[in-house]
Amino acid sequence: MPQSLDYQSGFRNHFTTEALPGALPEGQNSPQQVAYGLYAEQLTGSAFTAPRSHNLRSWLYRIRPSVAQSAYLPLGEGSTATAPLSKPAADPNQMRWDPRPLPDAPTDFIDGLLTVAVNGDAGTQTGCGVHVYAFNQNMTERFFYNADGEMLIVPQLGSLRLRTEFGEIEAGNGEIAVIPRGIKFQVRLAEGHDTARGYICENYGSPFELPGLGPIGANGLANPRDFQTPVATYEDISGDFALVAKFSGRLWVTQLDHSPLDVVAWHGNYAPYKYNLANFNTINTVSFDHPDPSIFTVLTSASDTEGMANIDFVIFPPRWMVAEKTFRPPYFHRNLMSEFMGLIHGEYDAKAEGFLPGGASLHNCMSPHGPDANTFEKASEAELEPQYQAATLAFMFESRYAFQPTETALSADFRQRDYVDVWQGLKSHFSPDKR
CATH class of the missing domain: 2.60.120.10 (Jelly Rolls)
Structure with a gap:
C-alpha cells in the first residue's frame, strides 16, 4: 500500500477516513461482518462516562486485532x-x-x-x-x-x-x-x-x-x-x-x-x-510591561483546580516587541508554576549566551530567574523603538507541580554547573539621592 502523508484539518474534530473504498461501515460501528474481512476495534482515550465534549474515542478497522x-x-x-x-x-x-x-x-x-x-x-x-x-x-x-x-x-x-x-x-x-x-x-x-x-x-x-x-x-x-x-x-x-x-x-x-500498522479505515476524535508553530497568532503588548507567558499558550492540560494547569505548552515565536517606557525582556520573577524551557532555534531575548538550540533550563516553583546580567544592562539602555524578534523559537513546559530532575540529568556531562553565575554581575544601582 503506498504510504500517505495527507492530512485532515481541525482540532478534536470527528474524522472519517479510509484507505479502501467502503471500508468504513455505514450506520453501525461493529457490524457482524466488516468489509474486506477486517476486524472492528475501539480505542478510547477518556473515561466512558466523560462529558460528551471531552469524550475521546476512535473506531479502527484493521487486518488483525491488537490482541493477536x-x-x-x-x-x-x-x-x-x-x-x-x-x-x-x-x-x-x-x-x-x-x-x-x-x-x-x-x-x-x-x-x-x-x-x-x-x-x-x-x-x-x-x-x-x-x-x-x-x-x-x-x-x-x-x-x-x-x-x-x-x-x-x-x-x-x-x-x-x-x-x-x-x-x-x-x-x-x-x-x-x-x-x-x-x-x-x-x-x-x-x-x-x-x-x-x-x-x-x-x-x-x-x-x-x-x-x-x-x-x-x-x-x-x-x-x-x-x-x-x-x-x-x-x-x-x-x-x-x-x-x-x-x-x-x-x-x-x-x-x-x-x-501493527494495519488499520485500513478509522473514524473518531482520538x-x-x-x-x-508558525501558524500561532501571537498576542503581545502595545502599551507597557511584558505579558505573562500564559498569553503564549498553544496547548493546555487541565488539573483538578481551575486556572492551574497540569501542563501548559507555551512558545515564544518570532514577534514584534512594542511597549512604552518599560523594560522589554521578561522581568525578574518568581512563580508558583515550575518551568522547563527549551530552544528550538535562534536566540532567546532574555539570555545573552549559554542558552543554545537543543539545550534546556529548569526553574522550579518560587526559584528566582530572569534576564542575565548582560541582557539586563543592554535592555536598560536600549532605544525603546519597535523591534521584531525574528530568528527565534523557544518553548516552555509549565506545570503546577515541581520537577524532579533525574540522576542521569544531574550528572550529565552536558549540564552547565555554573549556570547560577549568569546573574552574579547584577550589581546595585541604588542611589537614595538620585531619583
Whole structure:
C-alpha cells in the first residue's frame, strides 16, 4: 500500500477516513461482518462516562486485532524514568543544560530517549515527564506505545516520520506532533535526514486541548483548523516484530508476527496530530510591561483546580516587541508554576549566551530567574523603538507541580554547573539621592 502523508484539518474534530473504498461501515460501528474481512476495534482515550465534549474515542478497522500478540515481558529501562521518583528530591536550584550530544553508535528512537525531569505521579494521572531524544537509526522491526501518557514531540534537529496506526505524520523544526496515550507508532528519519534530536513532554494527566480565549475573543493564539490529523493508510506485512510498551513506569515488550500498522479505515476524535508553530497568532503588548507567558499558550492540560494547569505548552515565536517606557525582556520573577524551557532555534531575548538550540533550563516553583546580567544592562539602555524578534523559537513546559530532575540529568556531562553565575554581575544601582 503506498504510504500517505495527507492530512485532515481541525482540532478534536470527528474524522472519517479510509484507505479502501467502503471500508468504513455505514450506520453501525461493529457490524457482524466488516468489509474486506477486517476486524472492528475501539480505542478510547477518556473515561466512558466523560462529558460528551471531552469524550475521546476512535473506531479502527484493521487486518488483525491488537490482541493477536504474545505475552508481555519486561524490557530494560534504558535512560527513561517515570514519576514519582524515590530520589533525588525536587531541587530549588536553577539548572541549565547544553544540547544533548548526538549518538555515534546506531541508536533508534526508543534507545535514544533520556529523561531530564518528572513531576506528579503517572499512576494517579497527574503531572508529566520531560525527555530529550537523539537518534540516528530508523525503527524497522520495533514499534512503540505509551500507556502512561500522551507524548508531545518537539523536533529541534532533523525531521521525523511518525508512522502510526492512524496514518503518517512528518514533523520537523518549527512543528510539533502529539501521539495520544496507547496509540502504536514507529519513528523514522524523514527523507534526507540522518540524525534527529528534540524534546518530549509525556503528559500523564488530562489530554492536551486548546486553552480558552476569554477576553482575547474569537481570534488569536492557535486556531483549530491548523491542527492536522493523518488520513488512513495501512501495511499488510508478516514477519518478526516487537511491540515495546511503556506501562506504569516500566518498559515491556511483546512479539508480533505482523506489522501493527494495519488499520485500513478509522473514524473518531482520538488520533495523533501535528501543528506548525508558525501558524500561532501571537498576542503581545502595545502599551507597557511584558505579558505573562500564559498569553503564549498553544496547548493546555487541565488539573483538578481551575486556572492551574497540569501542563501548559507555551512558545515564544518570532514577534514584534512594542511597549512604552518599560523594560522589554521578561522581568525578574518568581512563580508558583515550575518551568522547563527549551530552544528550538535562534536566540532567546532574555539570555545573552549559554542558552543554545537543543539545550534546556529548569526553574522550579518560587526559584528566582530572569534576564542575565548582560541582557539586563543592554535592555536598560536600549532605544525603546519597535523591534521584531525574528530568528527565534523557544518553548516552555509549565506545570503546577515541581520537577524532579533525574540522576542521569544531574550528572550529565552536558549540564552547565555554573549556570547560577549568569546573574552574579547584577550589581546595585541604588542611589537614595538620585531619583
